[in-house]
Amino acid sequence: MNTKIYKRVLILAGDLMHAAQRKDQTRFDNLYSELKQVCDDNENTDKDHPVQWETLADFTDDYTLAISIYEKALAKAEEINSKDFRSSIGFSVASLQVELGEEENAIEHLEKAKISCNKIADKELKDEIHALLETLKSA
Secondary structure (H helix, E strand, C coil): CCHHHHHHHHHHHHHHHHHHHCCCHHHHHHHHHHHHHHHHHHCCCCCCCHHHHHHHHHCCCCHHHHHHHHHHHHHHHHHCCCHHHHHHHHHHHHHHHHHCCCHHHHHHHHHHHHHHHCCCCCHHHHHHHHHHHHHHHHC
16 A cells, blocks of 8 residues: 555544544544545556545445445455455455344355454454354354
8 A cells, every 4th residue: 555645544444533532523524524525536547545445434434335435445445355355345344234233244244254264363353253243143
């Protein structure tokens, strides 16, 4: 990923967290719009990367919209064959689907995330994927 864009996304994410913690909705909305613009500006260019879309989805309150953004991020993660992003994004999608009562869709995303996470270093994410999948399958 382009370093300049990565740093911008990272700074925006930190600023969004800060605005959310302070309950400053106006600042949050402005920062969110700026992050969305970064995503839109880089979409379908050589600077397009799943991290910007995943970050945008992370700060999207509307679960249905967040899932559609995560799906876009997931497609970009598949394009670059990133097991780390496929795992984290798949888990995020599944978590929202559980909140929406879409357990079957969540299981499908978790099954794919489970395959992707076999070769990643993030043990905590692996454990979360496996635990949620087992919980859903045993329900």
